[in-house]
Amino acid sequence: MAANAKGLAWIALPVAAALVTLLARFAGANATTAGFAYLLLVLGLATWGGWAVGAAASLVAMACFNFFFLPPYGTLTIQDPSNWVALITFLVASTVASRLVATARRRAEEAQSRRREVEILYDLCFGLFAASQRPGILGEAAARTLQAIGAESGGLYLAGEEAPVTTLGGDSEVDRNLLQRALETREIAEAGGTAYLPLHVGGTVNGVLVARGRLAPRTVLESAGRLLALAIERERLLGEAAHLEAVRESDTLKTSLLRAVSHDLRTPLTAMRLEIESLEGRLANQPDALASLGGLSLEQERLSRRIDNLLSLARLEAGVARPRPEPVPPSSLFRAARENLSLILAGRPVEVRVERSCPDTWADPSLALETLVNLLENAARAAPPERPLELAAGRDPEDRERIRLEVLDRGPGLPPGVKRMLQGTRDLRRNADAAAGDSASGGLGLQIARGLAEANGGSLALLDRPGGGTIARLILPAAPEPEEVEG
Amino acid sequence: MTRGTPLILVVDDDSSIRQTLSRELAAAGYDTVAAADGLEGKARFEESRPDLVITDLAMPRADGLAVITAVRRIDRTPVIVLSVRGEEEDKVRALDRGADDYVTKPFSLRELLARVRTQIRRAEAGPAVEVLRFPGLEIDRARRTVVRDGQDVRLTPTELAILELLAGHAGRPVTLRQIIAKVWKGAPATTVDTVRVHVGSLRRKLEPDPANPRYIGTEPWVGYRFLAELVE
Numbered sequence: 001m002a003a004n005a006k007g008l009a010w011i012a013l014p015v016a017a018a019l020v021t022l023l024a025r026f027a028g029a030n031a032t033t034a035g036f037a038y039l040l041l042v043l044g045l046a047t048w049g050g051w052a053v054g055a056a057a058s059l060v061a062m063a064c065f066n067f068f069f070l071p072p073y074g075t076l077t078i079q080d081p082s083n084w085v086a087l088i089t090f091l092v093a094s095t096v097a098s099r100l101v102a103t104a105r106r107r108a109e110e111a112q113s114r115r116r117e118v119e120i121l122y123d124l125c126f127g128l129f130a131a132s133q134r135p136g137i138l139g140e141a142a143a144r145t146l147q148a149i150g151a152e153s154g155g156l157y158l159a160g161e162e163a164p165v166t167t168l169g170g171d172s173e174v175d176r177n178l179l180q181r182a183l184e185t186r187e188i189a190e191a192g193g194t195a196y197l198p199l200h201v202g203g204t205v206n207g208v209l210v211a212r213g214r215l216a217p218r219t220v221l222e223s224a225g226r227l228l229a230l231a232i233e234r235e236r237l238l239g240e241a242a243h244l245e246a247v248r249e250s251d252t253l254k255t256s257l258l259r260a261v262s263h264d265l266r267t268p269l270t271a272m273r274l275e276i277e278s279l280e281g282r283l284a285n286q287p288d289a290l291a292s293l294g295g296l297s298l299e300q301e302r303l304s305r306r307i308d309n310l311l312s313l314a315r316l317e318a319g320v321a322r323p324r325p326e327p328v329p330p331s332s333l334f335r336a337a338r339e340n341l342s343l344i345l346a347g348r349p350v351e352v353r354v355e356r357s358c359p360d361t362w363a364d365p366s367l368a369l370e371t372l373v374n375l376l377e378n379a380a381r382a383a384p385p386e387r388p389l390e391l392a393a394g395r396d397p398e399d400r401e402r403i404r405l406e407v408l409d410r411g412p413g414l415p416p417g418v419k420r421m422l423q424g425t426r427d428l429r430r431n432a433d434a435a436a437g438d439s440a441s442g443g444l445g446l447q448i449a450r451g452l453a454e455a456n457g458g459s460l461a462l463l464d465r466p467g468g469g470t471i472a473r474l475i476l477p478a479a480p481e482p483e484e485v486e487g
Numbered sequence: 488m489t490r491g492t493p494l495i496l497v498v499d500d501d502s503s504i505r506q507t508l509s510r511e512l513a514a515a516g517y518d519t520v521a522a523a524d525g526l527e528g529k530a531r532f533e534e535s536r537p538d539l540v541i542t543d544l545a546m547p548r549a550d551g552l553a554v555i556t557a558v559r560r561i562d563r564t565p566v567i568v569l570s571v572r573g574e575e576e577d578k579v580r581a582l583d584r585g586a587d588d589y590v591t592k593p594f595s596l597r598e599l600l601a602r603v604r605t606q607i608r609r610a611e612a613g614p615a616v617e618v619l620r621f622p623g624l625e626i627d628r629a630r631r632t633v634v635r636d637g638q639d640v641r642l643t644p645t646e647l648a649i650l651e652l653l654a655g656h657a658g659r660p661v662t663l664r665q666i667i668a669k670v671w672k673g674a675p676a677t678t679v680d681t682v683r684v685h686v687g688s689l690r691r692k693l694e695p696d697p698a699n700p701r702y703i704g705t706e707p708w709v710g711y712r713f714l715a716e717l718v719e
Contacts, residue, residue, distance in 0.1 A: 259545070259574065262571055262572075262574070263545050263571060266571055266572070266592045266593060267501045267504065267592070268503075269592070269593040270501075270504055270569075270592040270593040270594065271501060271503040271504050271507065272593070273593045273594075273595060273596075274504060274507040274508065274511065274596055275503075275507055277511075277595060277596040277597070278507055278510065278511050278596065281511075281514065300593075304593050308572055311572075326707070326708075327683060327705075328705065328707055329698070329700070329705050330698070331698060331699045331700060332700075332704055332705045332706075332707065335704075336707070342595070352699075354696075354698045354699050355698060356696055356698055357698065358698040360705075365707025365708055366572065366575065366707070366708075369707070393698075
């Protein structure tokens, strides 16, 4: 359009010059009037065709002015020196005026084109963000962008994905090298009428828009690229938010399910325990019945512990309960473990040794207690009732930042099966299945203990005790030492 | 106390637990009244004004926390909650809401009866005495002195305040939040770590062997419990 106007202005130049000359001659205009008429001609042509046409018009107008209106007429010579001044003034005035007019015109054109660019980007912006709040609009966003920048065909390639998310105007060849270059340099790459537009936001490139056709100016391409990049980012965030919401809902569901199961299992166990104790009180003078009740009590306690174990493991596996470590003194763990096993340990000697300067462990109190209870239960079952069980705690000599909690017994030592299992795979469920047939060995309880110990940031080892028996060694991190305070 | 026999309100939605507890508490010499959920529990509390409340936490209609709130709105009647393992937050919330102690299901009758006796004794005791005496330990609140095994123990004001709070609740758990509220008057910068640091230093000065505490026991998740019993 602009080029056509310029061409026409060049053609119009001689015609207009001739017309002005003829009109001025015909009207018998003097030199001053003719000079103004030529000036008008120059301004008009400069406005129409730009600075070059304006400059040419100035020269032509000056020649005509001299030839037809300055004496001696009909020649390009000048007699009167004052006419030299008139001629030069005309030339300077027409050149400067044509230049000003042309500049003003160019500015107007630029403003016009900027306005169009802003319109394109505004429409795109509106299309990408305001028109739709639903997720899953990437294809639509890419198509809108391609359309907005004047592409006839193209496609959106997300970073790290081979195939395009969407294509417009059919699938056509894509230069993978240029695509890669655009991704890496974050600069628009161009070849054979195809632009590779990197889409980057906040320092990361999330894709490349390939566009073919008569494309909008580079500044528009860059801005459109940024808008599309933002749309992609928003899409990603929406997706993540939806995922998080789903995870949260599933966690809430799991938590309430586990709470319900926990409540429903523990309530009858509590009722059983209370009934048993109540019966014990009423049958105090019937030794046979008391012995049976004692057995029932032990079984109830064991069932209760296994349910605790399974619920803890279920919580950890479901990811609804992460271990919450806090400083836990070994002595309080030992005391709680003995209270938990009061029936099994009834009448059995238990020796407790906690090193004088032993710091607290840094552990989840529930998990640490459960681990210890399992180990102590195992030891109580393995060792003869008259031999004392020992509980010992102190700093790990191999790593002063760790605490060793040990359960020592004088039982027959570890069955080879249990040793093998504890050294083997860490898949608890598989091992639990394998151990299920061997429950007398306490394998399942140990397996669970190891799982709980590891969840607590510790480890569990079973060692043969010199002189016979077993050492179950639970290693837990030491709590940071509190600093001295005043006040 | 106007009644000869203490009256205990048992609130639990499980009828079997409710019945057994009522029967055993009666056998131990207490009068009982029972309620099957929190709403009924609140009503029973208001009409019979028992000397102690034992309440489950998870119940339909109003839960145990609602019962505690209702009781605390009226008076300082001791409340023991029946909590469940793995629901430690509920337990701490109940203690912070004003419960005095807890047992964890499945609990033993002996354990519960021991807690009941401690609470009833505490409720029957007169106004706070000036000198708290424990085996091997004497805390004089008026003179602000602590003597252990005949030796003066020099404590900072903060340590003394913590000790007085714990010893004043001997046998009962005190939550970290309660310690922050009472000792630091709830100062916003005080964290549970601050409390642990001061308790650690208190233990080093007070306990003959801090690794095997005789007086200040750690109550996992909750806070601390003063282990020694008051000497009459």
